[in-house]
Every structure is written in structure tokens, then in C-alpha cells.
Amino acid sequence: MSETLYEIGPVEVRYPGRAAPALAIAEPLAVARGEILAIVGPSGAGKSTLLRVLAAVEKPTGGQVRFGDETLTPARMLSLAARRRASLVFQRPILLNESVTDNVAYGLRVRGIHGAAARVQHALSLVQLSQLARQPARTLSGGEAQRVALARALVVEPDALLLDEPTANLDPHNVSLIEQIIRAQHTQRAMTSIIVTHNIFQARRLATRVGLLLNGALVEIADTETFFERPRDERTRAFVRGDMVY
Amino acid sequence: MNDLAAGFLRAIELIAAGDASLWEAVGLSFQVSGIALVLAALGGLPLGAWLGLGRFRGRGLAIALIYTGMGLPPVVVGLFVYLFLSRQGPFGFLGWLFTPNAMIVAQVIIALPLITGFVMAAVMGVDPDLRRQLYALGATTTQATIAVIKEARAGVVVALVAGFGGIVSEVGAVMLVGGNIQGSTRVLTTAIVLETRQGQFDRAIALGVILLVISFVINLAVLGLQGRGTLVKS
Numbered sequence: 001m002s003e004t005l006y007e008i009g010p011v012e013v014r015y016p017g018r019a020a021p022a023l024a025i026a027e028p029l030a031v032a033r034g035e036i037l038a039i040v041g042p043s044g045a046g047k048s049t050l051l052r053v054l055a056a057v058e059k060p061t062g063g064q065v066r067f068g069d070e071t072l073t074p075a076r077m078l079s080l081a082a083r084r085r086a087s088l089v090f091q092r093p094i095l096l097n098e099s100v101t102d103n104v105a106y107g108l109r110v111r112g113i114h115g116a117a118a119r120v121q122h123a124l125s126l127v128q129l130s131q132l133a134r135q136p137a138r139t140l141s142g143g144e145a146q147r148v149a150l151a152r153a154l155v156v157e158p159d160a161l162l163l164d165e166p167t168a169n170l171d172p173h174n175v176s177l178i179e180q181i182i183r184a185q186h187t188q189r190a191m192t193s194i195i196v197t198h199n200i201f202q203a204r205r206l207a208t209r210v211g212l213l214l215n216g217a218l219v220e221i222a223d224t225e226t227f228f229e230r231p232r233d234e235r236t237r238a239f240v241r242g243d244m245v246y
Numbered sequence: 247m248n249d250l251a252a253g254f255l256r257a258i259e260l261i262a263a264g265d266a267s268l269w270e271a272v273g274l275s276f277q278v279s280g281i282a283l284v285l286a287a288l289g290g291l292p293l294g295a296w297l298g299l300g301r302f303r304g305r306g307l308a309i310a311l312i313y314t315g316m317g318l319p320p321v322v323v324g325l326f327v328y329l330f331l332s333r334q335g336p337f338g339f340l341g342w343l344f345t346p347n348a349m350i351v352a353q354v355i356i357a358l359p360l361i362t363g364f365v366m367a368a369v370m371g372v373d374p375d376l377r378r379q380l381y382a383l384g385a386t387t388t389q390a391t392i393a394v395i396k397e398a399r400a401g402v403v404v405a406l407v408a409g410f411g412g413i414v415s416e417v418g419a420v421m422l423v424g425g426n427i428q429g430s431t432r433v434l435t436t437a438i439v440l441e442t443r444q445g446q447f448d449r450a451i452a453l454g455v456i457l458l459v460i461s462f463v464i465n466l467a468v469l470g471l472q473g474r475g476t477l478v479k480s
Contacts, residue, residue: 055382080386088382094373097397106393107383152383162382 002032005160005192006054011063013049013216022049023060023216033159034190036182038207038224040200040239046216047196048091051162054194055088068159084111087158091165093149095137100129100148103137107156116155123155126181143174150178154185161185163195167202179206200240204228212236256448257455267428268437268449272456275433278346279414282353286409290358294365294405295395299377312366315359320352321418327352328422344425349433352419357409364408368401369394407465414461 009025023046031037039047052058053065056078065072070082077083087107095103104120113119124130127147132140137148146166153161163182167175183206185191196213197203203210204224211221212235220233231237260268297309329335331343331351342348372394380390395402417435424431426440434457441450 052378052382057378057382080384084384086382087384088379090375090379090382092375094376094379096376096393106380106385110380110383110385110389156384 004030005033006031007066009063011060011065014061021216022046025218033192036186036193036207038203038210039196039213040203041213045213047213048164051164051196055086055162056083085158086160086162087153087156088162089149089153089166091168093145095145095148097138100135100137101133103148104151104155106152119155123151127151143170160192165197212239253448253451257452260452271432271434271437278349279353282350282357282413283410286354286357286361290361291365294362295369295391298366298369312359312363316363320356320416323352323355324419324422344431346431348423349420352423353413357413360412361405361409364405365402368398372397403468407468
């Protein structure tokens with residue numbers, strides 16, 4: 001039996017001025033240590049909201065998320081130590097106006113870990129950007145910036161890597177490279193990855209389990225083969241066939 | 247025109263001769279304004295960041311007050327500081343009226359809203375998602391806020407330059423609360439007023455030239471530290 005890292009829900013996130021919840025997962029969803037879970041769904045389905053809650057960047061307005069032995073609720077934030085066990089990579093990487101090395105080292109610096117040049121160098125080599133270590137981050141291309149953002153998240157060796165559309169708008173070379181890195185981390189470190197994407201092909205290539213999120217609700221979740229070959233829900237079938245407009 | 251040209255020539259002579267009373271006023275000007283700038287920055291930097299990044303009830307009112315403060319007439323500030331520090335005033339026991347301390351208090355009050363307002367605008371210009379990204383990388387709220395201020399450093403430098411410019415050049419407040427006492431509270435701006443009233447235009451011009459040149463050099467040095475403050479976005 002695999003160790004559970006996350007137990008998500010029942011959980012709800014509502015925003016002021018919006019009648020419908022942005023996220024409303026009714027049945028508890030367990031995420032095991034070492035699995036790659038892909039959450040697919042159209043734009044506005046609540047995928048990014050889910051990741052922000054999992055990263056404890058945002059508190060739910062109802063329900064709870066259990067992470068390790070701590071619980072995030074509307075009234076209780078995770079401890080700093082627990083929050084630092086997860087790293088979130090955003091769709092749009094915003095790098096600090098510093099060198100590539102300093103950007104990658106940021107997570108270490110805020111944890112009080114200084115002089116960890118070897119770790120930074122290793123993270124940069126993972127994303128194949130060692131040659132740009134001294135370069136100002138502002139000079140990078142979009143794909144390079146996203147790879148730096150990934151290195152910045154990996155350098156702290158998180159238990160959970162949360163990825164929000166990490167390859168949207170990137171060229172095939174960068175997409176392939178980022179997917180390779182995620183797979184390698186999964187194999188070598190048994191790191192848990194939760195990736196939200198509207199790209200069903202990417203979900204199929206990467207994930208061990210896939211879930212469909214629609215209007216904030218989890219419609220169906222299954223192992224990758226079942227999700228794509230024998231989906232139970234008509235909406236999942238429509239999404240997998242590409243019939244769902246988004 | 248002849249008076250002006252003669253004044254400039256005399257100014258150069260005075261500067262070259264190292265006139266003691268002239269350099270005394272120079273020294274006190276930068277001592278008072280320097281201390282006031284540091285104190286105003288210590289308050290204005292965190293206050294500006296808080297107003298720029300925070301979301302709380304009354305924020306709009308606080309911002310309106312800061313904007314009003316950015317246009318405070320120095321002479322009005324001087325009047326209120328005078329009343330508070332005068333013997334009958336609530337802080338009269340300090341005995342600060344007609345001392346450099348009173349001038350520093352007045353200049354802090356003038357510079358604080360300027361620095362706060364410019365810092366607030368600078369941090370509001372930083373991508374709002376940056377804080378969230380840094381937070382998601384394990385930063386505490388304080389660590390993320392410091393990083394945002396660093397990203398806004400170009401605007402922060404402008405805030406400091408504006409604050410310094412606002413106080414080193416003002417005359418109304420320091421005249422009222424300092425009293426323009428030679429050897430004690432006479433600074434460049436009050437000395438310029440005095441020399442002009444006495445018809446000593448050459449000395450007034452000399453003081454004016456020195457004020458401009460030193461301000462220019464200080465601002466040049468500060469701008470050198472500014473660096474480039476643009477965020478990187480893919």
C-alpha cells in the first residue's frame with residue numbers, strides 16, 4: 001500500500017462576486033507518494049485554483065486538504081515547514097531580475113541554505129541550462145525561462161512538485177525536455193507530481209493517473225489507460241475525443 | 247545681467263577661497279537633510295510596501311492621505327512643528343525649537359509621504375503574481391515582500407531622490423523651526439534668503455550653485471546604484 005501524501009477534500013473554494021464555486025471536490029481524493037497525477041479540463045475548470053490550494057498559496061473557503069500530517073482548512077494554514085515541502089511552477093514563469101543562478105538559488109536562500117552552489121549547478125544541469133548560469137534571467141527565451149522556473153522548484157528537492165500548464169506555449173523541444181525531467185524525477189526520487197493541463201496528450205504521456213475537472217468538480221479519475229480507453233462518464237468521453245469545446 | 251554675471255564670478259571666488267560660514271551652511275544642510283532622509287526612508291519604505299501590497303479596510307483613505315501629504319506646503323509643516331515644539335506646545339519640554347532637531351522633525355514630515363507614495367507606486371508596478379510565485383517557493387510573507395521591493399528598486403531610488411530633493415531645497419519649514427541662526431541652524435536655503443535680502447547677491451548665487459552642484463552629484467551617485475528593475479516575463 002502506497003503512502004498517501006495528499007488527501008484532497010471534500011474541499012471548496014469560492015470567490016466574492018461569483019455564485020458558483022471555483023472548486024468543489026466532494027469525494028476525498030488521495031494522492032500517493034511517487035505518483036504522477038494529471039488533472040485535465042477546459043480553461044476555467046478550477047485546475048489552477050486546485051494547485052494553489054495544494055501549494056497552500058491559497059486557503060480553501062470550505063472543507064480541507066490534508067498534506068502529510070497537517071491539514072489546510074479555511075481557518076488553518078499549513079506550517080511553513082510543511083508548505084516548503086511542495087513547490088509550484090506556474091504557467092507563466094516570473095523570474096527575479098537577477099542572474100539565472102540567483103533565481104534558482106532563491107528557494108534555498110529563503111530556507112537559510114547558503115553556499116549550495118553544487119545543488120544549484122545540479123538543478124541547472126537537470127534542465128540543461130548550465131551554460132546560462134551567469135546570464136541575467138531577463139535575457140532568456142520563454143522556454144529557457146520556464147526551465148529555470150522548473151530548476152528553481154526542483155533545487156529544494158520537494159516532496160510534491162505542482163505544475164500549472166508547465167509547457168503551454170512552448171516549442172516541442174522544450175515540451176519534450178520538461179516532460180523528460182518530470183519523468184526522471186519520478187523515477188529517481190519517487191517525487192509526487194501533480195500536473196494540471198488542458199493537453200490530453202501530455203497527460204497521457206506523463207501521468208500514472210488522470211482526473212477530469214469540470215466547473216470545479218472532479219468528474220472522473222482513473223489510471224491513465226482506463227481514463228483514455230474506457231472512461232465511465234460521457235463528459236470524459238467527450239473530452240478525450242476532443243468533442244468538448246474549450 | 248551684469249549683476250548676475252558678477253555674482254557668478256564672485257561665487258566661484260568664494261567657493262575657491264573656502265569661505266567658512268558658507269561651508270558651515272553646506273555641512274549643516276546635508277547633515278539635517280541626510281538624517282531626515284534616513285529616518286523618513288526607515289518609515290516610508292515599509293509603509294509604502296504595506297500600502298502597495300496590502301489589502302485592508304481603509305486602504306483607500308490611507309492612500310488619499312499619503313497623496314495629500316505629498317503636496318504638503320513646507321511652511322505649513324513648519325508652522326505645526328513650531329506650535330508643537332514651542333514652549334507652550336505639547337513637546338515644548340524637549341527644548342528642540344530653533345535647533346537642528348526641530349529642522350529634522352519638519353523635514354521627516356515633508357519627506358515621509360513623498361517616499362511612501364513613490365514606494366507604494368513602485369511596488370504596485372511589480373507583477374502581482376511574483377509574490378505568489380515566491381510564496382509558492384517557500385518564502386515567508388516578509389521574504390516575499392523584501393524581494394518585491396528589490397524588484398521595484400528603480401522606483402525606490404526615485405522615491406529616495408524625490409524625498410531628498412523635497413527637503414534639501416525647502417526653506418519655509420526650516421526657517422520657521424530653525425530660526426536661521428548663524429553657526430547653529432543656518433542651512434543653504436535659509437542663507438540664500440538672508441543674503442538676497444541683504445543685497446549680497448554674489449554670496450546668494452554661490453550658495454545656490456553649491457546647493458545645485460552637490461544635489462546633482464548626490465543624485466548621480468544614487469542613480470548609479472539604481473540598476474535595472476524590470477521583471478522578466480516569458
